[in-house]
Amino acid sequence: MLDKNQIAKRIAKEVKNGQYINLGIGIPTLVANYIPNDLEVVLQSENGLLGIGPFPKEDDIDPDLINAGKQTITMTKGSALFSSAESFAMIRGGHVHLTILGAMEVSENGDIANWKIPGKMVKGMGGAMDLVASAENIIVAMQHCSKDGKSKLLKTCSLPITGIKCVKKVVTDLAVLKILPEGGFKLLERAPGISVEEIRSKTEGRLVVEGEVPEMDIQ
Amino acid sequence: MINKTIKDADEAVKDISNNAVLMIGGFGLSGIPENSITALLKKDISGLTCISNNAGVDDFGIGLMLKKRMVKKMISSYVGENKEFERQLLSGELEVELIPQGSLAERVRAGGAGIPAFFTPAGVGTEVAEGKEVREFHGKLYLMERWLRADFSLVKAWKGDTAGNLIFKGTARNFNPMMAAAGTITIAEVEELVEAGSLDPNQIHTPGIYVQRIYQGKDYEKRIEQKTISQ
Numbered sequence: 129m130l131d132k133n134q135i136a137k138r139i140a141k142e143v144k145n146g147q148y149i150n151l152g153i154g155i156p157t158l159v160a161n162y163i164p165n166d167l168e169v170v171l172q173s174e175n176g177l178l179g180i181g182p183f184p185k186e187d188d189i190d191p192d193l194i195n196a197g198k199q200t201i202t203m204t205k206g207s208a209l210f211s212s213a214e215s216f217a218m219i220r221g222g223h224v225h226l227t228i229l230g231a232m233e234v235s236e237n238g239d240i241a242n243w244k245i246p247g248k249m250v251k252g253m254g255g256a257m258d259l260v261a262s263a264e265n266i267i268v269a270m271q272h273c274s275k276d277g278k279s280k281l282l283k284t285c286s287l288p289i290t291g292i293k294c295v296k297k298v299v300t301d302l303a304v305l306k307i308l309p310e311g312g313f314k315l316l317e318r319a320p321g322i323s324v325e326e327i328r329s330k331t332e333g334r335l336v337v338e339g340e341v342p343e344m345d346i347q
Numbered sequence: 348m349i350n351k352t353i354k355d356a357d358e359a360v361k362d363i364s365n366n367a368v369l370m371i372g373g374f375g376l377s378g379i380p381e382n383s384i385t386a387l388l389k390k391d392i393s394g395l396t397c398i399s400n401n402a403g404v405d406d407f408g409i410g411l412m413l414k415k416r417m418v419k420k421m422i423s424s425y426v427g428e429n430k431e432f433e434r435q436l437l438s439g440e441l442e443v444e445l446i447p448q449g450s451l452a453e454r455v456r457a458g459g460a461g462i463p464a465f466f467t468p469a470g471v472g473t474e475v476a477e478g479k480e481v482r483e484f485h486g487k488l489y490l491m492e493r494w495l496r497a498d499f500s501l502v503k504a505w506k507g508d509t510a511g512n513l514i515f516k517g518t519a520r521n522f523n524p525m526m527a528a529a530g531t532i533t534i535a536e537v538e539e540l541v542e543a544g545s546l547d548p549n550q551i552h553t554p555g556i557y558v559q560r561i562y563q564g565k566d567y568e569k570r571i572e573q574k575t576i577s578q
Contacts, residue, residue, distance in 0.1 A: 216449030
């Protein structure tokens with residue numbers, strides 16, 4: 129079973145040279161730590177920055193420089209700052225190549241739910257609905273099951289959804305899965321030591337297994 | 348040159364009264380109009396509608412206005428950092444419209460730009476789409492969102508001049524420029540107020556035409572929500 133950093137590490141392998149990328153809050157933010165140094169990518173923060181750098185040293189903290197998770201950050205060389213309207217123009221306009229975000233549930237046709245638990249948690253969708261409606265490639269990072277052991281990969285989402293038919297790939301603590309255009313989770317990779325049977329038992333939606341499923345490389 | 352300068356925050360908000368619709372700039376606690384909020388808290392008003400991406404935290408920013416029960420309705424995209432907000436919402440004391448952040452930004456922009464409605468893909472197929480017109484363009488579904496306008500917009504900039512021209516710093520820009528344009532009366536507070544002519548016109552982010560009142564803010568706390576450092 130992968131820990132959060134290992135999930136982030138695995139997702140970092142999906143990143144391609146020259147991409148503009150939006151990382152959501154939580155595990156997706158950790159992905160930045162594992163993007164290989166030889167790739168030139170630009171991280172977008174929807175509160176108005178292209179070119180998120182590492183967290184600052186204590187002396188360099190600037191309250192006027194935060195990411196979408198409200199964490200203090202720095203800027204890389206060649207950064208650009210802009211308004212929230214401009215930020216979502218580049219998101220809606222399809223200029224951001226890759227969006228990585230967390231989820232509470234994903235359905236086998238690529239619907240995602242990650243913003244509301246009726247009567248319990250009302251935090252709001254933030255920029256997630258805009259991102260999932262427009263990005264050409266959307267990867268979800270999440271635990272395979274909820275804390276009480278229920279599958280989060282479902283036939284249909286039970287929670288209010290954030291977007292329809294938009295998720296392309298899911299990376300969990302147990303597996304890497306691709307959402308098939310006709311519906312279904314195609315098992316691409318297993319976490320080290322995790323069997324296909326275990327993944328099947330923890331996936332409520334349709335799981336498609338073809339041939340030998342390799343273990344993930346998270347080195 | 349039209350001089351927009353006023354004395355201080357108290358004078359800036361003196362005619363904001365019950366049931367006013369306000370836009371309040373900022374993302375999280377970054378770029379919020381701290382002085383104008385403090386001045387509002389001194390007033391005995393209620394029934395406000397606040398359009399702001401977030402709702403502050405329990406003891407800072409808009410969170411303080413919620414605690415004082417000044418706010419009837421919030422229009423926001425993310426309110427996760429405020430327990431009092433969540434309590435008032437779940438108990439039904441506070442009316443809340445949650446909308447996608449990009450739609451919020453564009454609705455405010457449209458308000459200032461005189462565009463009454465537009466189509467966006469954000470929220471199609473979700474509860475955000477309920478009651479909204481959905482149309483297909485080039486094979487994809489989009490829903491209609493309407494502009495937002497306000498009686499007063501409270502914004503915060505880094506530098507400003509007496510003509511109302513504004514320059515923002517870092518990610519503290521966020522919603523401030525669009526809100527400046529969408530308010531009938533826009534109140535700008537700045538960290539540094541200079542004479543008109545001192546700022547480079549090439550560097551102005553918000554032209555003074557959108558700003559009706561400007562004043563020099565003071566004692567900025569600029570509270571950090573998530574202090575993260577690298578060793």
